[in-house]
Amino acid sequence: MNKLLTGIVAGAALAAMAGSALAQEKTLAIVVKGLDNPFFEQINLGCQKWNNENASSGYKCLYTGPASSADEAGEIQIVEDLLTRPDVAAIAISPSNAPLMANLLKKVAPKIPVMTIDADLAAEDAALRKTYLGTDNYLMGVKFAEHLQKLKPEGGTICLQLGNVAADNINARAAGTRDALSGEKGIERLTGQNGWTEIDGCPVFTNDQIDLANRQMADTFTANPDLDAFVLEGGWAQFAPQAYAQVTDQVKAKLDSKELIIVAGDTLPPQMDALKAGRSHVQVGQRPFEMGYRAPSVMMDLIEGKAVEPVIYTGLDECTQETVDTCIAK
Template identity: 80%
Template sequence: MKGANILMASVSLAMLAGGAWAEDKVLAIVVKGLDNPFFEQINLGCQKWNAENAGKGYTCFYTGPASSADEVGEVQIVEDLLNRSDVAAIAISPSNAPLMAKMLREKAPSIPVMTVDADLSAEDADLRATYLGTDNYLMGVKFAEHLKGLKPEGGTVCLQLGNVAAANINARAAGTRDTLAGEKGIERLEGQGGWTEIAGCPVFTNDQADLANQQMADTFTANPDLTAFMLIGGWAQFAPQAYAQVTDQVMAKLTDKSMVIVAGDTLPPQMEALKAGRSHVQVGQRPFEMGYRAPSVMIDLIEGKTVEPIIFTGLDECTQETADSCIGG
């Protein structure tokens, strides 16, 4: 499968090089996986930038491994792009931050490298020129603030995370735990602030929607008195039919708010779930903006302009009451 993923990226880049923009320099955006609809919004932003900047010497090129679970494949795609003379800059959403950093440190790229959506770990921040995307710790804070508003007395909670080494997801989890606990540096909630993480949690989806839904179903069955389930990323909701089936088994609890669901992201199927009462809060990122802005940031880096080391793209906080008007940018 990894070979197929790398071949897919190579073929796509070859088609780009032979097409209408054959003389253009490539501004590559490499995401964790092409199977995740969140990243398709980044692609749409990239394509809008292309439509508005045709003939200006650069083309935004979106790629990544076929599967979000293929961390090694993503690293190989980035390394292959760094070996090409037509690639002028790269924006990476690293699935496994330490693994990506190891390759970048060994490769020592001569072209600008930035991160988008997900950053490298703090100790590896010197390997990228800037990060464009969500303030992930703040996103976790917002998860927790909404949960505390819904359940001020606290209770039991399960956090659903992505890949173990995904720095952006781990930052959200940190913001969530710290805010629920009321103190910094909490690795696991064990009664702080009235909140306790149940046995078997957190669960890790590896960014797979089917696994995410199965984990939710198993958690609900094993923990009938669970107070809150938190999707630190929107994985389960990216498969709306399966998510509906899973939440059907606890719909009465969701309706009377004896159990609440707080989730990340605000893609259309997720907003429909919110409106249908299948979640109580959606804290959304702005992936389209990330994809649209990344090429311009890369050009600024190429031209030696001053670029801030961190560029945040904002959040949208949506509840069942505000679902029709909460999306900002």
């Protein structure tokens, strides 16, 4: 009986120790704009790979965000809640609305390291975060323009499709596209510079809604049969392959002849399928998996007081119909 009792006590002690260790595990949180966007799921996969490789580190990577990418207030609430949790040791945020997120950080004044991932705060609010990990979004916009210039050297009419009005990353891409096409800095709208003119009704803003993105494309093509170029500054419409195929069916002959050029952001599998099928001409891809995989390690460096660069770029992949099988970084 004594041996049995001793075993029970020992077992209880081990369980308590395990529970204590679990309770001491610290959280490295990644908050994205919305869980409905397959781009962000790649960040999650990177986060989970880090967890698998660092199970005994005492830290875990937590991937979260609002259910909908259109829920700016929901993202703010999630961040605010995480900042009050004692287990959260650092947080990486992809702000849907950069000014709104900056206001929260000013109000709360977090005592834990805060960084941005995928999307940054506005330049004037950069001091509120320790570092930014992700794409050089301005350069991404420039790359869109460089490919457009090769395909349409004389310029033409163009429509830019953007995300949220206050999304700093998408706005930076649009700025890069306009500056590179016009040959000038700070162009707010293309009005004939180097032959490029933005059509009436554009840019269009998807608010990160995939269905809306496809409707906007269809409406733009119908209302502007002579359109020369459409730029998806993000991949939204292409994240719904069937709907995107139906939209591009109405202009497929023009795409094949390159009378109409489609350049788009990101290189997720359905987007590469669209490129192979001739439903776009260029895909400039970010590296979201790398963002999710690297973010926890960067947060640990910040926690430990190590020197971290204020900006860490993860690179781009440029894919055309000619290079579609070899363009993705391994």
